[in-house]
Amino acid sequence: MKRTGVFVCHCGINIAGTVDVKKVAKELSRHPGVAHAEEYVYMCSDPGQNLITEAIKEKKLDNVVVACCSPTLHETTFRNTSKEAGLNEFQCEIANIREQCSWVHKDMEKATRKAIKITKSAVERVRRNESLEPISIPVTRRALVIGGGIAGIQSALDLANSGYEVVLVERSPSIGGHMIQLSETFPTLDCSQCILTPKMVEVSKHPKIKLLTYSEVQEISGYVGNFKVKILKKPTYVDPDKCTLCDECTKVCPVVVSNEFDIGLTGRRAIYIPFPQAIPATYTLDIKSCPGLLPIACGKCADVCEPEAIDYDMKPDIIEEDIGAIIVATGYDLYDKGLMAEYGYGKYLDVLDGLQFERLCSASGPTQGKIIRPSDHKEPKEVVFIQCVGSRDPELHCAYCSKICCMYTAKHAMLYKHHVPDGQAYIFYIDIRSGGKGYEEFVQRAVEEDGVLYLRGKVSKIFEDKGKIKVWGVDTLTGKDIEIDADMVVLATAMRPSQGAGELAKKLKIAMDKDGFLSEAHPKLRPVESVTPGMFLAGAAQAPKDIPEAVAQASGAAAKAVAILSQERLFHAPTVAQVNLNLCTGCGMCVEVCPYVSLSLKDGKVEVNEVLCEGCGTCSATCLRAAIQVKNLTPLQVHEMIDASLGGR
Amino acid sequence: MADEFEPKIVAFLCKWCSSAGSDLAGVSRMQYPPNVIPITVMCSGSMSPLYILSAFKKGADGVLVSGCHPGDCHYIKGNFYARRRIALVKKLLEFIGLEPQRFQMSWVSAAEGTKYTQIIKDFVEELKPIGPQTKLRRSS
Numbered sequence: 080m081k082r083t084g085v086f087v088c089h090c091g092i093n094i095a096g097t098v099d100v101k102k103v104a105k106e107l108s109r110h111p112g113v114a115h116a117e118e119y120v121y122m123c124s125d126p127g128q129n130l131i132t133e134a135i136k137e138k139k140l141d142n143v144v145v146a147c148c149s150p151t152l153h154e155t156t157f158r159n160t161s162k163e164a165g166l167n168e169f170q171c172e173i174a175n176i177r178e179q180c181s182w183v184h185k186d187m188e189k190a191t192r193k194a195i196k197i198t199k200s201a202v203e204r205v206r207r208n209e210s211l212e213p214i215s216i217p218v219t220r221r222a223l224v225i226g227g228g229i230a231g232i233q234s235a236l237d238l239a240n241s242g243y244e245v246v247l248v249e250r251s252p253s254i255g256g257h258m259i260q261l262s263e264t265f266p267t268l269d270c271s272q273c274i275l276t277p278k279m280v281e282v283s284k285h286p287k288i289k290l291l292t293y294s295e296v297q298e299i300s301g302y303v304g305n306f307k308v309k310i311l312k313k314p315t316y317v318d319p320d321k322c323t324l325c326d327e328c329t330k331v332c333p334v335v336v337s338n339e340f341d342i343g344l345t346g347r348r349a350i351y352i353p354f355p356q357a358i359p360a361t362y363t364l365d366i367k368s369c370p371g372l373l374p375i376a377c378g379k380c381a382d383v384c385e386p387e388a389i390d391y392d393m394k395p396d397i398i399e400e401d402i403g404a405i406i407v408a409t410g411y412d413l414y415d416k417g418l419m420a421e422y423g424y425g426k427y428l429d430v431l432d433g434l435q436f437e438r439l440c441s442a443s444g445p446t447q448g449k450i451i452r453p454s455d456h457k458e459p460k461e462v463v464f465i466q467c468v469g470s471r472d473p474e475l476h477c478a479y480c481s482k483i484c485c486m487y488t489a490k491h492a493m494l495y496k497h498h499v500p501d502g503q504a505y506i507f508y509i510d511i512r513s514g515g516k517g518y519e520e521f522v523q524r525a526v527e528e529d530g531v532l533y534l535r536g537k538v539s540k541i542f543e544d545k546g547k548i549k550v551w552g553v554d555t556l557t558g559k560d561i562e563i564d565a566d567m568v569v570l571a572t573a574m575r576p577s578q579g580a581g582e583l584a585k586k587l588k589i590a591m592d593k594d595g596f597l598s599e600a601h602p603k604l605r606p607v608e609s610v611t612p613g614m615f616l617a618g619a620a621q622a623p624k625d626i627p628e629a630v631a632q633a634s635g636a637a638a639k640a641v642a643i644l645s646q647e648r649l650f651h652a653p654t655v656a657q658v659n660l661n662l663c664t665g666c667g668m669c670v671e672v673c674p675y676v677s678l679s680l681k682d683g684k685v686e687v688n689e690v691l692c693e694g695c696g697t698c699s700a701t702c703l704r705a706a707i708q709v710k711n712l713t714p715l716q717v718h719e720m721i722d723a724s725l726g727g728r
Numbered sequence: 729m730a731d732e733f734e735p736k737i738v739a740f741l742c743k744w745c746s747s748a749g750s751d752l753a754g755v756s757r758m759q760y761p762p763n764v765i766p767i768t769v770m771c772s773g774s775m776s777p778l779y780i781l782s783a784f785k786k787g788a789d790g791v792l793v794s795g796c797h798p799g800d801c802h803y804i805k806g807n808f809y810a811r812r813r814i815a816l817v818k819k820l821l822e823f824i825g826l827e828p829q830r831f832q833m834s835w836v837s838a839a840e841g842t843k844y845t846q847i848i849k850d851f852v853e854e855l856k857p858i859g860p861q862t863k864l865r866r867s868s
Contacts, residue, residue, distance in 0.1 A: 179750055
C-alpha cells in the first residue's frame with residue numbers, strides 16, 4: 080500500500096479555534112495507508128513547508144494530503160513543496176477544512192468529526208492519483224482587443240508598444256467610444272477630445288495594430304494561447320483608400336436619421352462620417368437607413384463621388400485571426416431612456432441625459448458649445464440636474480451606484496455656469512461620492528466658486544407647465560417641499576453594460592454578474608482577469624468606472640496579456656480524459672457531449688486530444704461502460720471519497 | 729437522552745461555481761449545520777448517476793448536487809447535461825420509493841455564499857423529520 084502523509088494546519092485559530100487539529104492528526108494516523116500525520120500552526124509558512132519536505136524524505140512518503148484552507152489558495156504552494164521533496168506535484172491533494180468547515184461551524188466536536196471525514200476523503204483520492212506532467216502547448220503571440228473606447232485603445236497601445244501584434248475590433252464605424260463624445264473631463268476640465276484624439280491617431284498609425292472597425296466578433300474557439308476568432312467586417316460601401324473626405328455625398332443624400340454621436344440632438348445622412356476626427360477617417364453608408372443600394376432606388380451619393388469610392392457591391396467579410404490572449408473592453412451604455420418615464424425623458428425635449436448635455440457643452444457639438452434648449456433654442460436660466468437616475472434603486476431600476484455621476488454632474492453644473500454665468504444650477508442628490516484624487520475639491524469648487532445649489536433629496540414629479548419644466552421634490556435636510564420652474568433638466572442616468580455585451584460574453588464563455596457586467600476572477604486579487612484563462616477585462620464592461628480607472632485597468636489587462644504572450648509555451652493541466660480501449664465500444668456518445676470538441680472516433684475507438692480537453696468529465700458521466708475517465712478524479716476515486724465521507728461516524 | 733437525528737449529507741459541488749460559493753460562505757463566516765461533507769467535482773456534468781446511488785447505498789440520508797447556474801457553466805454546457813441526467817435520477821429514486829426530499833439539485837454561483845448556506849440549512853431541516861434513509865442502505 081502507498082504511504083500517505085497527512086499535514087493538518089491550525090491556520091492560527093482560524094482552523095484550530097473550531098477544529099481539534101490534534102484529534103484530526105491522531106485519527107488520520109490510524110487510517111489505513113497513512114504513514115505519517117502531524118499538525119502545525121501554519122503549514123504554509125517556511126517551517127511548515129519544511130516539515131512536509133522532511134517528512135516526505137524521512138518517512139518515504141508516496142503522496143501527501145494537506146488539510147488546510149481552500150485549494151484555490153495554497154494548492155500550488157503545497158504541490159510545489161511536494162515537488163521540491165521529489166514527489167510528482169499531483170501526489171499532493173488539499174483537504175479544505177477551513178472555508179468548508181472551521182469557518183462555517185461553531186460546535187467543536189461536530190466540526191472536528193467533519194474535518195476528519197473531509198481529510199480522509201482527500202487521502203482516499205490522493206492514493207489513486209497518477210503522477211502527471213503538464214501538457215505543453217505553443218502560444219500565438221498576438222492579442223485581440225474587443226471594443227475601441229478609451230479602455231480598448233489603451234490596452235491595444237500598451238500591447239503594441241510591448242512589441243505584440245494586436246487586432247482591435249470595434250463595432251461602430253470609428254474608435255473613440257463614449258469618451259470622444261464628452262465635452263470636458265473632471266476634475267481638471269481637460270477637453271476630452273483633445274486628450275483622446277492623440278491616442279486614436281497613434282492607434283491608426285501603429286504598425287502593430289490591425290484596426291477592424293464596423294466589425295463584430297462572430298465566433299470564437301480554442302483556449303488560452305491558441306484562440307481562433309472569426310470576425311465579421313460589415314460593409315461600409317465606401318473604399319477608405321479612395322475616399323477624399325470631400326463630403327459631397329452627404330450633401331445629396333436624401334435621408335436624415337437620428338445622429339447617434341449627438342444622441343439624437345441632431346440628424347445625420349444615411350452616408351456619414353461619425354465625427355470629423357473619426358478613425359478610420361472615412362464615410363460609412365448605413366444600409367439600414369439607405370433607400371437601397373440599387374442605382375434605381377437612389378444612387379445619388381455614387382453619382383457625385385468623384386474618386387468613385389462608393390461601391391454598392393461591397394460584401395460582408397469574415398476575417399479569421401489566430402490569437403493568444405483576449406481583452407474585453409466593451410464599455411457601457413446609459414440606462415434605457417424608455418424606462419425613465421417618471422422623469423419625463425422622451426416626453427419633454429428639454430429633459431436630457433448626461434451624454435446629451437455633454438454634446439451641448441462640447442465645442443464640437445451641435446451648438447458649438449452654446450447651451451440652448453432643444454425645444455426653442457433659448458438659453459436656459461434655471462437648470463436642474465438629478466443624480467442617481469436609475470442607480471441605487473433596487474426596487475425599480477439598478478441596485479448599484481454608477482459611481483461617476485456625482486462627479487460628472489458637478490462638472491455639468493460647473494460647465495453650465497461657465498457658459499451661462501447669470502443662470503442657476505440645482506443638483507438633486509442622495510449622497511455625494513467624491514472619492515478620488517482632486518474629486519472632493521472639485522465638488523467644493525462647484526459649490527463655492529460657481530454657486531451650484533445642492534439639494535439633498537429625490538425628485539417626485541416632473542411636468543411641463545407654461546413653457547417651463549416644473550420639478551417637484553423634497554429637500555430632506557430641511558424637510559421642505561421644493562418646486563423649481565426649470566428651463567432644462569439633466570438626468571444622470573445609470574451606467575449599464577453596453578448593448579450586446581451579454582451575447583459576446585456568452586460567445587467568449589466569460590461570466591457576468593447579476594447586473595450583466597463581466598465578472599472578474601477575484602474581486603480583490605484578480606480584478607482584471609476573467610475566470611476563463613487568457614481572457615482579461617478592461618473598463619466599464621466590468622463595472623462602472625471613470626476614465627482614469629478604465630485606463631489603469633486597461634494597462635493592467637495588457638500587462639496580464641503580456642504575461643501570456645511573452646511565453647514560448649504554456650502549460651495545460653494534464654488532468655484530462657483518458658480512454659480504456661478495452662472497454663470503449665466506439666458508440667460516440669461522449670464525442671457528442673464534449674463541449675470542447677476534444678474527442679473523436681478513430682478506428683472504432685474514442686481518441687482524446689489532450690490539448691483541447693479541459694477535464695470537465697462530462698464524457699465520463701455519459702459513458703455507459705466507464706471506458707472514459709478523467710485522470711485523478713476517476714469514478715473509483717469518487718466512490719472511495721464518498722465512502723470516506725460517510726464512514727466511521 | 730437520545731441524540732436528535734442528524735442526517736448525513738453528501739454534497740457534490742462543481743469546482744468553479746458551487747465549491748467557490750461554499751468557500752465564500754466560509755470567508756464570510758456564515759454558519760450552517762455540519763451535516764454536509766462536500767466533495768468537489770470538476771463539473772456537475774461529470775456527475776454520474778452512480779455517484780448518487782453509491783452515496784445512498786453507503787448510508788447518506790441526503791445527497792445534494794450543486795452546479796453553476798444554467799448558462800453560466802465553466803465548461804459551457806456541462807450543467808445542462810447534469811440537469812437532464814439528474815431529473816432522470818430523481819424520477820428513478822422516486823420510483824424505487826425513496827423520499828423525494830432526500831435528493832436535491834441546486835444552482836449556486838461563486839458569488840452566492842448566502843444561497844449555499846440557506847440551501848444546507850433548509851436541506852438539514854427537511855431531512856430531520858423523515859429520519860434515517862434505509863431504503864438503499866447496504867445492510868451491514
